[in-house]
Amino acid sequence: AQSVSQHNHHVILSEAASLELGCNYSYGGTVNLFWYVQYPGQHLQLLLKYFSGDPLVKGIKGFEAEFIKSKFSFNLRKPSVQWSDTAEYFCAVNSGYSTLTFGKGTMLLVSP
């Protein structure tokens, strides 16, 4: 069975600080990896995804994530956060099987 672990439940940063949100998954086979974001009062939106190829993937709004297979990790990064990045971030994995397994989410609060 797949599982996803997000290390931080809450992160508080000041604007312009760098961000890294940890995500580890457990599954021995080929995986597809996703980061979703949920802004306050809005629905889940896809931030970026990895299926194959270059392990460094770039998403919307300046976010990127790196797939490190040996560490079963897919950490999300942004060099300089903005107040508008305040949201809840979810890491998710599937394995070609149809359903996504999500982590419990990380709430990011960016103070202006």
Next chain:
Amino acid sequence: GAGVSQSPSNKVTEKGKDVELRCDPISGHTALYWYRQSLGQGLEFLIYFQGNSAPDKSGLPSDRFSAERTGGSVSTLTIQRTQQEDSAVYLCASSLVSGATGNTIYFGEGSWLTVV
């Protein structure tokens, strides 16, 4: 439609009553998913449809929960004899096909259910 549409957006119901939540997926999407989002619990998978059949119902928490999909499109999630612990946001999602690499799943805005 342009996105996944869910109704009602908010529902307050009394304990013991039945509720129905509706999902209209993106046009042409054959796969449909229901998830539940509770405070501090992240997103919990409930059930998945491919067309009208449900290959995976493993996430339904009890026999009070059921779902159906007709015409390969609209799906209804039914919760019978609601309990307070059923209070959550019920999210529907759809994707073009299932089980395919490169398959992105798109979410609706959710139905907020409060059982009082």
